[in-house]
Each structure stands twice: as C-alpha cells, then as structure tokens.
Amino acid sequence: MSKYAGKKAVVIGGTHGIGQTIAKGLLAEGAEVLVTGYNEKNIEAAKTVLGANAHVVRSDTSDLGAIDLLGKTVEEKLGQFDYLFLNAGTAVLEPFSIVTEESFDRQFNINVKGAFFTTKRLAPLMREGGGIVYTSSVADEGGTPGMSVFSASKAAGISLTKVFASELLPQKIRVNAVSPGFTDTPSMGVPGLSDEEKKGFSDLGDAITPMRRHATMEEVAGAAIYLAADATYTTGARLPVDGGLGAGLSYPEA
Ligand SMILES: NC(=O)c1ccc[n+]([C@@H]2O[C@H](COP(=O)([O-])OP(=O)(O)OC[C@H]3O[C@@H](n4cnc5c(N)ncnc54)[C@H](OP(=O)(O)O)[C@@H]3O)[C@@H](O)[C@H]2O)c1
Numbered sequence: 017m018s019k020y021a022g023k024k025a026v027v028i029g030g031t032h033g034i035g036q037t038i039a040k041g042l043l044a045e046g047a048e049v050l051v052t053g054y055n056e057k058n059i060e061a062a063k064t065v066l067g068a069n070a071h072v073v074r075s076d077t078s079d080l081g082a083i084d085l086l087g088k089t090v091e092e093k094l095g096q097f098d099y100l101f102l103n104a105g106t107a108v109l110e111p112f113s114i115v116t117e118e119s120f121d122r123q124f125n126i127n128v129k130g131a132f133f134t135t136k137r138l139a140p141l142m143r144e145g146g147g148i149v150y151t152s153s154v155a156d157e158g159g160t161p162g163m164s165v166f167s168a169s170k171a172a173g174i175s176l177t178k179v180f181a182s183e184l185l186p187q188k189i190r191v192n193a194v195s196p197g198f199t200d201t202p203s204m205g206v207p208g209l210s211d212e213e214k215k216g217f218s219d220l221g222d223a224i225t226p227m228r229r230h231a232t233m234e235e236v237a238g239a240a241i242y243l244a245a246d247a248t249y250t251t252g253a254r255l256p257v258d259g260g261l262g263a264g265l266s267y268p269e270a
Contacts (some may be wrong), residue, residue: 139180
C-alpha cells in the first residue's frame, strides 16, 4: 500500500519549486493534495504537472479575505486533513538603506502574516496526529548582508513555529520548520532576478556552502515531508537542510 494513502495535505505555495516537489512526493505515495499559488500562468502549468489527483487553487496568501475563502475551499474539497505546508515565500535582496515600505510589507505579508492567518484558519480543520511545516531559510539566523527584511521575516516564522507547536499540543498537531540553504528552484527563492543576478546568487551559494553544492528540490521537500508525516515525536524544531552553511562548517584546505 502507498505510504500516504488516505492522508490529505495542503501546500501553500505549491505551484512550482520546493512546494510543487512536496506535492509530487505526497501524490506519488497516495495522498490527496491541495496546492495554492497566485500567478495564473503557474496555476495552469501546475494543473498539468500535478494531474487529476491534485486540487490547484488560486489564493493570495497575503490577503486575509482570500485565506478565509481558502478555508471554505479546503472544507469543501478535503474536509479534515493531515498535513499543512506553509511554503509560500518571497525575498528581495537589497541593503537595508534602500528598503522601501512596500518591499518590507510584501515580504512580511507573505512570509509571516500569510503563514500566521493560514494556520489560524486551517489548523482547526486538521486531524489529530497531523503536522504543520513552515519553510524558513538558513537566513533565519545570522546576519547575511542584503537580507535584512527576509531574514527578519523568516526568524519571525521560526518564532511562530515554536508558539504554534505549544498551542497545538492539545490538538496533537506537531509544528516544525525546515530551513533550506541555496536550493535549485526556478526562482532560487528570490523571484524577479535577471539571469545574470540569478547566476551571481547561485555562484555565491557554491562558494560559501561547505558542501560546495546547492540542494535539490527533492532534498528539501523530503525533509519537509518527513517533518510533517514521519517525525512523530518532534515538534517545535528547526531542521537545517543547508549543506552545513548555518552550522559554520568550513571545507578542509588541501
Ligand atoms: N530556493 C531557495 O534557495 C530557498 C532558500 C531558502 C528558503 N527558501 C524558501 O523556500 C520556499 C519555497 O521557495 P522556492 O524557491 O521553491 O520558491 P518559488 O519557486 O518562488 O515558489 C514559491 C511558491 O509560493 C507561491 N507564492 C508566492 N507568492 C504567493 C502568494 N502571495 N500567494 C500564494 N502563493 C504565493 C508561488 O506561486 P506563484 O506562482 O503565484 O508565485 C510558488 O508556488 C520559500 O518560502 C522560500 O523563502 C528557498
């Protein structure tokens, strides 16, 4: 029998990248999956890639009205469900001296407010034994230049993970976070980069990651699925999937 047959999952930000890979992994093991995204072209593409067993729903995670409507859609399509992935995220690389209010609000609205109010709306629909996973970042610790707002938003996400983990103990729902390093997704977590900027960011990742390579989407998605479904005695934890970057390791010199 498939490992996740009979299980139901919601992946916020599941139309491409790590979220889509989480959805594919769950679908391959028999789960019923509902994914969300906002960009209409990506929604249509995801319907084709994920196939008939996936529900693909357009829902802006930074909009409280849309989150409430999503709750109704989840009730209709899934009823009660088991796993919630708070994966939608965005980043802008810029020194703090040029950050605008619009850029600050956009990152916090998606990475923090969306995760908060989605959990508030959807957690009551979750079954005992279920798991919530917040996709954070290696940048939720440390002081990487150019990532002030993004880092602060992901640190806030870790904080929410721990408090939600406490408050959901009576409901027997575990809440954990995965903190990826540089991961090969179409956006590399920073939507809107030019090809040249993306190459620069990617090269930086190769240079500073102790394992000297990026993560595959499968490596990060596998860790997220493990936390949601299989880590039955783990809650309030942050799992780094970052090639040793956050641990401060260095590659041995010859
Ligand atoms: N890739 C990396 O190197 C890396 C590193 C550290 C952390 N992360 C984190 O990992 C997560 C996934 O990253 P990724 O690289 O896989 O990103 P991605 O490919 O850009 O995918 C992000 C997903 O979130 C959705 N999304 C964005 N804004 C949304 C909104 N307002 N409402 C609903 N959905 C929205 C996107 O859908 P649309 O098509 O609508 O945009 C997409 O499905 C993010 O939280 C990111 O911060 C990534």
